[in-house]
Amino acid sequence: MLTEERYKVVCIATRWNVRAALDLISIHAEQHVRGVQPRASLNPFIALAAFAAWERFLSDLGAAATIPEEMWDDKGLGNGKLGPGHLRLTGGLPYQPKALNGYLRNRGVLSGDVSDGWAALLANSWAGVTPKGWRYAEYAQDPDAFHAALNSAAAVRNGAAHMALPGNVTMPAKANPASSELGELELDEDAMSEPTFYWTNDAEAATVQNGHARLVTALCVQLIDSSIVHIAKASGWNSRCYRLPGAWFAAKVPAREARYAGVEFWGGRALHRVV
Numbered sequence: 001m002l003t004e005e006r007y008k009v010v011c012i013a014t015r016w017n018v019r020a021a022l023d024l025i026s027i028h029a030e031q032h033v034r035g036v037q038p039r040a041s042l043n044p045f046i047a048l049a050a051f052a053a054w055e056r057f058l059s060d061l062g063a064a065a066t067i068p069e070e071m072w073d074d075k076g077l078g079n080g081k082l083g084p085g086h087l088r089l090t091g092g093l094p095y096q097p098k099a100l101n102g103y104l105r106n107r108g109v110l111s112g113d114v115s116d117g118w119a120a121l122l123a124n125s126w127a128g129v130t131p132k133g134w135r136y137a138e139y140a141q142d143p144d145a146f147h148a149a150l151n152s153a154a155a156v157r158n159g160a161a162h163m164a165l166p167g168n169v170t171m172p173a174k175a176n177p178a179s180s181e182l183g184e185l186e187l188d189e190d191a192m193s194e195p196t197f198y199w200t201n202d203a204e205a206a207t208v209q210n211g212h213a214r215l216v217t218a219l220c221v222q223l224i225d226s227s228i229v230h231i232a233k234a235s236g237w238n239s240r241c242y243r244l245p246g247a248w249f250a251a252k253v254p255a256r257e258a259r260y261a262g263v264e265f266w267g268g269r270a271l272h273r274v275v
Contacts, residue, residue, distance in 0.1 A: 001108040004237050006064035009074045011228060011242040013060060013084035017053035018224060018244060021046050021217050026263050028210055029129070044160035046213035051157040054220040055095055056085065057227070062107040063087040095150055097143065110234045115139045115146070117230025120222035121272045122149050126211025130267030131218060153216040156208065165208060211267065218266055221248060226274045249273045 024046045028039050063082060064072075073083030093099055097115040104114055118139035123131035137145040159165055225244045232239035247253050249271040253260040 002065040021049035048160035050217035
């Protein structure tokens with residue numbers, strides 16, 4: 001069973017993990033430029049860090065609810081003990097409600113479904129650094145919107161983790177025997193039945209665009225925060241003590257937040273923050 005003290009430890013670790021993705025966005029935004037820049041290499045790993053923070057949050061919840069007291073590590077020191085960052089999610093598509101709701105219930109995190117508390121602004125496109133096509137959705141009324149958003153975000157995460165990225169010949173291909181030049185690659189018809197990575201962007205060169213990475217990050221930030229609130233309320237705890245900082249949801253981070261002062265993480269739009 002999850003205790004409030006352990007929940008606090010998980011939420012603190014989660015905040016640090018989310019901050020890694022926001023740090024990368026902030027670095028990317030330090031100077032406005034046009035065209036393809038070296039900073040474009042940050043984009044897939046922004047999405048990777050954001051989705052990893054989401055999955056790590058889920059895994060840490062399960063760990064916090066099940067690890068025996070004598071084995072619990074609340075300081076992240078290791079020393080043969082287990083705590084946030086130690087256990088991994090198991091099962092197919094563990095980030096999807098069908099799997100994660102059962103995972104959390106079976107481990108005593110909460111008795112209901114964590115997805116019941118999900119509400120978010122979901123973007124479905126992007127232009128440059130700006131996510132586009134925002135619409136508000138609640139899981140209770142539109143579960144398919146969240147399923148699709150999570151699957152799309154997971155595809156970007158997988159592409160980043162395996163370097164199956166635009167510009168890295170993401171389609172299955174074989175070299176033309178007549179030439180060893182990369183420009184002479186032709187599609188391998190036998191391989192076309194295998195899983196592939198497809199990318200869409202409006203950039204001048206093949207890349208995962210920053211707006212796409214921010215879209216994934218926005219999804220994960222809202223899912224983490226709404227889950228924190230839902231679990232806390234279901235347990236009778238004060239969610240204000242544990243949720244992500246409100247400034248991270250703002251259209252423009254207030255000046256009082258020294259680390260990200262003035263950063264517009266979401267293209268000048270504020271994210272939804274559940275109450």
